[in-house]
Amino acid sequence: MGRLARDVAIIGVGQTKFGEHWDLSFRELGIQAGANAILDAGIDSGKIEGLYIGNMSAGLFMDQEHIASMIAEEVGLTKTNIPATRVEAADASGALALRQAVFDVASGSSDIVVVGGAEKMLDVVSDVASEYMNATGDNTWEGLFGATIPGLYAMMARMHMNRFGTTREQLALVSVKNHKNGSMNPLAHFQNQITVQNVLRAPPVAEPLGQLDCAPVSDGAAALVLCDLRTARDLCPDPIRISGTGQGSDTLSLSNRSDLTTLGASRQAAKAAYEMAGIGPGDIDVAEVHDSFTIGEIIAIEDLGFFPKGKGGLAVEDGSTAMGGQIPINTSGGLKARGHPLGATGIAQINELVLQLRGKAGERQIKGATRGLAHSVGGTGGTALVHILEVV
Amino acid sequence: MGRLARDVAIIGVGQTKFGEHWDLSFRELGIQAGANAILDAGIDSGKIEGLYIGNMSAGLFMDQEHIASMIAEEVGLTKTNIPATRVEAADASGALALRQAVFDVASGSSDIVVVGGAEKMLDVVSDVASEYMNATGDNTWEGLFGATIPGLYAMMARMHMNRFGTTREQLALVSVKNHKNGSMNPLAHFQNQITVQNVLRAPPVAEPLGQLDCAPVSDGAAALVLCDLRTARDLCPDPIRISGTGQGSDTLSLSNRSDLTTLGASRQAAKAAYEMAGIGPGDIDVAEVHDSFTIGEIIAIEDLGFFPKGKGGLAVEDGSTAMGGQIPINTSGGLKARGHPLGATGIAQINELVLQLRGKAGERQIKGATRGLAHSVGGTGGTALVHILEVV
Numbered sequence: 001m002g003r004l005a006r007d008v009a010i011i012g013v014g015q016t017k018f019g020e021h022w023d024l025s026f027r028e029l030g031i032q033a034g035a036n037a038i039l040d041a042g043i044d045s046g047k048i049e050g051l052y053i054g055n056m057s058a059g060l061f062m063d064q065e066h067i068a069s070m071i072a073e074e075v076g077l078t079k080t081n082i083p084a085t086r087v088e089a090a091d092a093s094g095a096l097a098l099r100q101a102v103f104d105v106a107s108g109s110s111d112i113v114v115v116g117g118a119e120k121m122l123d124v125v126s127d128v129a130s131e132y133m134n135a136t137g138d139n140t141w142e143g144l145f146g147a148t149i150p151g152l153y154a155m156m157a158r159m160h161m162n163r164f165g166t167t168r169e170q171l172a173l174v175s176v177k178n179h180k181n182g183s184m185n186p187l188a189h190f191q192n193q194i195t196v197q198n199v200l201r202a203p204p205v206a207e208p209l210g211q212l213d214c215a216p217v218s219d220g221a222a223a224l225v226l227c228d229l230r231t232a233r234d235l236c237p238d239p240i241r242i243s244g245t246g247q248g249s250d251t252l253s254l255s256n257r258s259d260l261t262t263l264g265a266s267r268q269a270a271k272a273a274y275e276m277a278g279i280g281p282g283d284i285d286v287a288e289v290h291d292s293f294t295i296g297e298i299i300a301i302e303d304l305g306f307f308p309k310g311k312g313g314l315a316v317e318d319g320s321t322a323m324g325g326q327i328p329i330n331t332s333g334g335l336k337a338r339g340h341p342l343g344a345t346g347i348a349q350i351n352e353l354v355l356q357l358r359g360k361a362g363e364r365q366i367k368g369a370t371r372g373l374a375h376s377v378g379g380t381g382g383t384a385l386v387h388i389l390e391v392v
Numbered sequence: 393m394g395r396l397a398r399d400v401a402i403i404g405v406g407q408t409k410f411g412e413h414w415d416l417s418f419r420e421l422g423i424q425a426g427a428n429a430i431l432d433a434g435i436d437s438g439k440i441e442g443l444y445i446g447n448m449s450a451g452l453f454m455d456q457e458h459i460a461s462m463i464a465e466e467v468g469l470t471k472t473n474i475p476a477t478r479v480e481a482a483d484a485s486g487a488l489a490l491r492q493a494v495f496d497v498a499s500g501s502s503d504i505v506v507v508g509g510a511e512k513m514l515d516v517v518s519d520v521a522s523e524y525m526n527a528t529g530d531n532t533w534e535g536l537f538g539a540t541i542p543g544l545y546a547m548m549a550r551m552h553m554n555r556f557g558t559t560r561e562q563l564a565l566v567s568v569k570n571h572k573n574g575s576m577n578p579l580a581h582f583q584n585q586i587t588v589q590n591v592l593r594a595p596p597v598a599e600p601l602g603q604l605d606c607a608p609v610s611d612g613a614a615a616l617v618l619c620d621l622r623t624a625r626d627l628c629p630d631p632i633r634i635s636g637t638g639q640g641s642d643t644l645s646l647s648n649r650s651d652l653t654t655l656g657a658s659r660q661a662a663k664a665a666y667e668m669a670g671i672g673p674g675d676i677d678v679a680e681v682h683d684s685f686t687i688g689e690i691i692a693i694e695d696l697g698f699f700p701k702g703k704g705g706l707a708v709e710d711g712s713t714a715m716g717g718q719i720p721i722n723t724s725g726g727l728k729a730r731g732h733p734l735g736a737t738g739i740a741q742i743n744e745l746v747l748q749l750r751g752k753a754g755e756r757q758i759k760g761a762t763r764g765l766a767h768s769v770g771g772t773g774g775t776a777l778v779h780i781l782e783v784v
Contacts, residue, residue: 005397069774382461
């Protein structure tokens with residue numbers, strides 16, 4: 001277990017706007033993101049040797065499994081019968097697709113592959129969508145007894161507040177920061193700024209979490225083009241190297257965990273990714289983390305080693321995670337403001353980092369960023385992935 | 393694109409009985425198969441660095457996604473937070489899990505990983521199961537218009553009969569052979585032998601295919617332990633090398649294919665696997681192919697290059713695919729008799745080949761077998777995978 005046999009880089013990124021796409025199908029969203037990524041890479045699509053798709057919910061939301069084949073067909077890749085692979089780890093599906101594609105290229109099996117994530121969630125009514133979301137946690141021992149995903153995150157929040165003195169306002173500030181960042185991202189689901197008062201007065205979902213502590217249900221897709229680093233140097237002026245990939249798992253149900261204020265899967269994923277990259281949390285310039293709920297971001301920035309355990313709330317409050325702070329978190333707007341089309345989220349995080357490391361993030365550019373970290377969580381932490389990206 | 397950076401081998405295999413498991417849950421089936429494989433490998437479970445799960449239907453059949461985490465928890469692997477990954481490609485999910493695990497080990501990321509496939513299908517009534525199976529084909533353009541999976545395979549059969557003179561009896565003989573083989577496999581769903589007359593007189597499902605042309609709906613799980621070849625030589629007296637892996641995709645719906653008598657995904661997967669292994673179809677001693685319907689086996693043995701296109705039916709009729717024939721096909725009983733718990737099928741195929749190559753297949757042993765091939769198809773051919781195994 002250790003270093004990859006070949007270095008792997010990203011040479012193209014693409015994303016649809018995240019949000020409500022009443023006029024676009026799942027297939028159309030996937031095509032748009034994929035075409036954007038291939039155009040950005042500037043490669044002939046005939047050079048693509050494989051397709052990886054992260055998707056959680058096509059079975060439940062659309063009665064359709066086997067969607068890698070469907071997307072390959074829609075984008076014209078079945079003409080040459082190239083492999084198309086779907087992976088699923090709840091809302092970490094996109095990040096998992098990236099990791100599997102990295103292994104494919106690192107193993108020597110493929111040189112160039114496309115990785116995409118897509119989700120079409122708004123075609124079912126919201127009650128049904130919420131029920132389906134329970135399938136990302138332990139439906140047998142939690143969902144069927146009424147413990148929804150927001151309810152489970154609310155338990156984590158209560159425990160964090162109780163043990164570390166994290167405040168309701170600190171939770172709210174995560175959302176306020178991410179909406180501010182999202183207001184500078186034209187592809188974000190929400191571009192409106194909000195205040196702490198807005199968050200505190202929003203309808204409760206599962207107390208202490210209210211509506212503005214929760215990432216929205218979104219439609220959207222994102223894609224990227226992956227390439228072995230040697231080939232990438234010939235094809236691309238600014239390849240971004242994936243210097244670390246880490247993955248961890250944990251119990252699907254919270255009831256079997258010893259501590260609700262930390263995600264073991266995140267810690268394991270971070271450890272493995274830092275080790276592979278040969279760096280530590282202090283070397284990261286910008287990070288996208290999994291804020292499906294505001295408490296998620298606070299726990300994440302602790303588990304990733306950016307701040308000591310219990311100090312995440314304070315870090316948000318004192319501006320350490322804002323643009324220009326010690327470690328800017330979720331410059332894209334995060335899941336809260338950029339939107340959260342489950343399978344697309346992990347890829348969109350990577351795409352934001354690629355823009356940052358290319359120096360092409362516009363208004364939200366972090367000056368001189370050379371290393372970025374992306375952190376993605378499935379459900380309530382049954383799976384977590386961390387990727388580290390570096391300027392070559 | 394080419395050879396893998398590290399050689400990969402199988403050091404342990406395990407399987408539950410396939411069939412009707414009214415008294416065992418999905419979780420329990422997964423544990424049984426995994427424990428058997430780890431016992432067979434004779435390794436300490438603390439050495440396992442990752443888990444790969446092939447599963448198609450947990451979302452639809454059990455309202456549960458994110459099942460890699462669930463299985464990791466049940467088998468105790470979340471104690472160390474090791475990565476657990478689910479892949480899905482309809483009924484090729486197990487084979488796809490193997491391929492992704494091969495990439496993981498070949499890339500240098502992991503040394504030892506467990507690969508499992510599991511499916512619990514009998515807890516829903518059969519009408520519902522049939523509907524869910526439509527999700528393996530193009531539900532939007534086929535399933536919702538009444539074209540079931542058996543109906544689509546029936547169209548392939550009609551076309552094959554029309555173009556090549558394949559007979560109804562030749563189709564039936566596939567099932568007869570596979571039941572005969574299955575009668576020697578204690579873990580098979582069916583152990584009864586049948587006659588051509590039984591097949592011809594069985595109730596029609598989608599003509600020309602009748603009930604005994606169709607693989608059953610089964611519960612079951614299968615698992616194997618994968619290891620880099622260098623480590624495997626230290627751990628195991630008879631590691632089996634995976635010398636080739638190939639995958640192909642095709643349109644999800646049949647309507648967009650130019651030819652119904654061949655699967656482009658199978659041809660592509662076979663080409664890639666043969667190239668990686670540096671051998672051809674004539675070098676294979678024993679093969680497990682995807683006979684979800686009898687016509688599937690006939691098309692497969694042609695697409696894999698064992699027999700010329702159009703001659704598959706004759707090959708079955710003249711005994712070329714029986715035990716002792718030119719190339720014994722589905723010594724385990726195949727999907728038809730061994731049973732077809734979707735995600736478990738691709739792993740069970742590999743496990744049969746491992747037993748054959750170890751010389752431990754009992755009554756159904758093919759003498760002196762040193763190279764085996766496994767072929768797995770998702771749905772009606774949207775995905776196909778081929779793996780080649782060799783005695784080290």
